Amino acid sequence: MxxxxxxxxxxxxxxxxxxxxxxxxxxxxxxxQAAPLGRVCMFEAPNGAYGAGHAAFAIKVRGEANHWIYGSFGSFVDSPRAGWIKGGTWEKARAHFTDVKDKKEQYYTRYRCVNTRDGDVRRAQSWYTAVKNRGYNLSTNNCLHMSMAVFKGYSEILRKDTRLPSATNTRPNYYYEAVLKNAKWEMSHRLDDKKK
Structure with a gap:
């Protein structure tokens, strides 16, 4: 040529x-072009921790169509109790939380989400590691602390949101029902609702 x-x-x-x-x-x-929104979801087991509730987290990897990081900390039912973290699609994350059983009953039954204009997965994973390394403590380093640390590590907007106070000495059920609602997170969804 x-x-x-x-x-x-x-x-x-x-x-x-x-x-x-x-x-x-x-x-x-x-x-x-405008960067895609970040998204976080708290999964909740209302009957966990003897009725105080148990929280778990999921965060969307920004820039990817359907990749999420999700995990839990401090649950005897959703083991290991020392904490775990995984990656996969939204469908895989939901399936995991749907499949966790406590005495043959569905453990996680609901979730609530919110979009963010930012989202840094590496920073969220760093906060996850920091909380996990401190070890489980019922009042000061539990499942709710872990979830909120991951969310606030992921999003500076959520970290600065004064409607999301410390999780210390707060029951996960109360935080999920009252605090997240007050912070204008989306309505609660039933985990067994296949349409969501």
């Missing part, structure tokens, strides 16, 4: 792109 032919071939995509821009049919580069 001669140099002139190579130059003409190389110029064709540029000319085509300019034509699309002129016609208004091309979109801005991905970097210039």
């Amino acid at each position: 001669k140099f002139g032919q190579q130059l003409a071939r190389a110029a064709t995509p540029v000319v085509g792109s300019l034509a699309l821009l002129a016609a208004g049919m091309a979109t801005a580069p991905v970097e210039a």
Whole structure:
């Protein structure tokens, strides 16, 4: 192939792109488009911890269509009690929480989510590790602390939200029902509702 032919071939995509821009049919580069929203969800087992409730977390990996990080801390039922973290699709995360049983009864029964304009999975995982390494403590480092640490590590917006106070000495059921509602998280969804 001669140099002139190579130059003409190389110029064709540029000319085509300019034509699309002129016609208004091309979109801005991905970097210039609005970043996809972050999303966090708290899964809750109302009968966990002798009726005080048990919380678990899921966070969406921004920029990926359907990849989530999810986990739990401090539950005898959803083991290991020392904490665990996994990655997968939303469907896989929901299936995990749906399948956890306590004496043959569904353990997690509901979840509540909120979108964020930011979301840093690496920072969330770092906060997860910090909480896990402190060891479980019923009042000061429990499942609710873990979930909120992951959410606030993931999102600076959530970290600065004054409607999301410390989890210390707070029952997960109360935090899920009252605090998240007051903070304008989405309505509670039943985990066994296949439509969500």
